[in-house]
Amino acid sequence: MTIAIQVTVNGQLEALEVEPHESLLGMLRERLDLTGAKEGCNEGECGACVVLLDGRAVNSCLVLAVEANGRAVTTIEGLGHAGALHPLQQAFLEHSAVQCGFCSPGMIMTALGLLNENPTPSEADIRQALSGNLCRCTGYRQIIDAVQAAAAALGAAGQAGRRP
């Protein structure tokens, strides 16, 4: 038995037949080939699968695909691309905030969720917001610097709080 759902993914309306037990992460990766969100633990502990659901950061491995019915999902693929990067992506590049890159999409989407709610976060706010996103490579310092820089850039551009 499958269930018909309609989800707006990165601005495109998708009509899909999903399994009742299918996770949003599985739907994105297997059905839509949006593999930016990663499976790191499948139990909501690592944050590698974070996407935005109606503008808020969620662990997509813990959300059922059917729960996304009628809602808007933004993945890293919907954020920016070569020549038109989002300020967060630009800041991650400029601050050497990426190493192996496996956590980067989830990290960037979590940071975006934070900036949507709090356009001027303190370092403590950033550390807390990112504490569910594990990174084994960077030691987090340059990631925090990148998020601060992106917040400043978005603030300067008057785009803070914009919800893609």
Added chain:
Amino acid sequence: MNARWVGQDVPRVDGLEKVTGAARYTADVKLPRMLHAKVVRSPHPHARVRAVDLGKAARAPGVRAVASGQDFPFHVGIYLKDQTVFATDRVRFVGDAVAAVAAETPEAAEEAAALVEVEYEPLPALLDVRQGILPGAVLVHPQLGSYQKVPWITPEAGTNICNHLKVRKGDYEAALRGAAHVSENTFVVPQVQHVPMEVHVSAARVDLAGKLEVLTSAQSPFTVRHLLCACFNLSHGDVRVSVPQVGGGFGGKAGINLEPIATALALKIPGRWVRLLIDRAEEFYAAVVRQGLVATLVTGVDRQGKVVAQKMHYLWDCGAYGGYGVNVVRAAGYTCGGAYEFPNVCGDSIGVYTNRPVGSAYRGFGMQEIHWALEQQMDMVAHELGQDPVEFRLRNCLGPGKRTVTGQVLDEHAGRVDKCIHKVAEAFRRPLEEKPGLLRGRGLACAVKAPAMPNDAASSVLLKFCEDGVLEVLVSGIDYGQGLRTVAAQFAAEALGLPLHQIRVRNLPDTDLSPYDWQTVASRQTWATGNAVLKAAEKCKAQFFEMASQVLHAPVERLALEGGQVVDRGGQGSVPLTRMVMGYQFPDGHTIGGPVAAAAHHVPEGLLFLDPDTSQSAKPVAKWTFGAQGLEISVDPGTGQIQVDRVVACYDVGKVVNPGLIRGQTFGGVVQGLGTGLMEELKVDALTGRVRNASLVDYKIPTSEDLPGELEAHFVETPQADGPLGARGIGEHTMIPTPAALANALFDACGVRILDMPLTAEKVLRALQAKRAKE
């Protein structure tokens, strides 16, 4: 060379694909009609395998292939072939692979795996490494004497010892008798796990012509190919291993891992891709871990505070298989004295099998573990003598003209640990601010590490120009974040005077197409591949000069490469590289030269084997990287909680190739070091042998909330004689001294000394309570 690109903070060349989600890791690659594999694993730490019945599993819905040790009793292992693809006669740890199934869906594979019937006869298990060397101990590998191995490891048949390196220098016994002060302590390091964010995953297909293709998350595609060929008796020409992006390795993906199991299943169903993606729990207990260590040190000091005699007894818990771990044992042996000059040495590094998870390479390759012992011991002895630990270290540390434990005399290019110590001590001059209700302290520890690799470990590269003048640089080291692609581009740009945007590093290694590289381990890539890129660039330059010499009618000696042109320094003429990248065509149509391309390699020079009885060798390793770290902490006396306020790290890296990347290596290593120092430990049940914390809920690694308040990275640049523009390795070194510095800071803060890693709040609180009870 007046460096233009090397030393610059250029952004990571593979950053764009990683911030856009374009980067594809092994599990992101869509493989047509792919089957999903599941491994049947032993629930026993030690048992005889009486029978394996695959019948029910094979008949389950959706199952396409089943395999066990009956089909594949083949041995595998990089330095010691002590493991089989699947267990044959016995299982040796909870998680040992017994069989595997491949099915149309992950769910079908999981259900079928549960239908495999295995008849076990449980055997007494060896779960404590200290028991493993006692007479009459349970033998984990009764067949140890029959295994194939490299010549430079020495397993002892009839025991659990899979390798034993003896270091003998001077006359330890006599020197100890003459010592004014003697100190003996035993330190313990538990097994820990790498916890890469991407777990192990391998896929394989055998096509109908018999060619095996393997797609895998691995650090060493060529070594995987070589070992797969040895295991399954295949020709290298019939095996293709390729590695997409890798989501972290830290040594856990070195050597060979899941590839033989995926291959075994693929051989059972030609034409279909079989992917084995383990889950996070399996990553903890069934993938490899870092070896545990019990280290006993004896230090004898003279009246002037100079160490005269040093004994080091390292007992390594290698777990159930030592294929890779035997070399950690060896590295810890020839580095047994750490960053110090000890004139009289008795060192033993002994690898012991147990029925615990399998030990292997882990960032630092044994060095963090031995430094946990060595660097606390130096602090303890200094305090016992009433001396300043910094002065005590400076009096005893290695440096140019000093002799290592293997008798190697360091030259002026070897790097300077004393300068690193001074830098950290300087940063410590700032007074330690009081914090109400907290105990403050600071501690220092040094670090040293050499690349642990065979003497002939090679890296090769291929440089080739495109029609538009873009240079493609093919390197086969794995860039899993440390920045190899970026530094390779920097070296190529530097040597050929090209702008960075004209360089494309092609680096998703494929053994069918890419130049050979031994392994991405040992902090060797910037050094080895960097050297090879510089050599290949010189060869390209020679090709341009040969053409330009004819075009400009000028001898080669008069030519120079400037701003994308070959210029005749003695005349007026010049010719742009873009006119020559595919060969030069004269106005009359005749053409000289051809597409410019060159291959080059790097192999370490002049390495000499260790003496089998004493491990003495004038050049046992290619290079040493030294460093020091200082930590400032606050301890809550009510909870035992340690907060790390400041970390100052300093390393002699020879040459900083890329400041942003090296800061990333330093911060990342320090925080990973704080993880093992403060919180990480694989909890293996002493009765059942099961890992009790096999999840990210129960096994904590540092998060953004654990990051120290201040992190400083400093570098000394004593050029490495055989390093590319003087650079030497740094990737692993940054996590080596952190836990010992933490322990020394804890002692400074509150006078308690904890000898077993990690320094959990619970242990600190107990130690504080015990101290108060004594007072």
